[in-house]
Amino acid sequence: MAEPPLKPVIQKPPGYRDPSLPAAQSGFRPPPRKPVLPPSFHQRKEKSGFCRVCCCSLCIFLLVLILLVVTGAMVFYFLFDPKFPGFHVQSIRMSRFNVTKKPDGTYLDAATTTRLEVKNPNVKMTYYYGDTEFDVSFGEGGDETAAGTTAVTGFTMGKQSTTSLKVETKASNMLVADDVGNRLRTGHRSKTLPVNVEARTKVGLGVAGLKIGKVAVTVKCDGITMKQLDGGDMPKCVTNMLKWLNID
Structure with a gap:
């Protein structure tokens, strides 16, 4: 007797769940639930907008402040035409x-008197100097020999x-x-010994009866020789103000 024909196997559709199987064995997992965010997360947009407004306001304030400072400096310059005092030796x-050679070495014994001329060319401004400390040395090229330090009491320079x-x-x-002793002796005899003078002080400004706070100033007069001064020259010194601004 012939066997009945086999029934075709019906493919189960995707996501089919056999009702005869318990839920634990069916392999079905419910879709993940969307997490509920705390209320603080929903306020980020408001906070970021507030921070953006604050940053823009701060930038605008700084730009306006810089503009006012620049404008004030320009007005001050055109009204008073400020010039820094000039220093000359x-x-x-x-x-x-x-210079004496002894069994235990060579020794220097020197007494130096230096005169500096300071000019205030301004018509509308007065300068106030604090106590000034002076250093004098001999030589050049990084091979200077200290020749003493002294201080001068503060003073005021009127207009012009x-x-x-x-x-x-x-x-x-x-x-x-x-x-070094040999070079010092030779340079002194020929009047070619370089003399260096450095002054450290603080300078304040007086305008229209008002005093403006003092700033640190360093004045350097380097490589001055006796022969140069005997020839009638008055070498000009270099002024370093605020550690970066050089004024000849």
């Missing part, structure tokens, strides 16, 4: 200069005035290298 005198400063320094029994 008038003279250098050495009342004592001895000139002030002369007297700076006296001493170097007593200072030990130097033998070759």
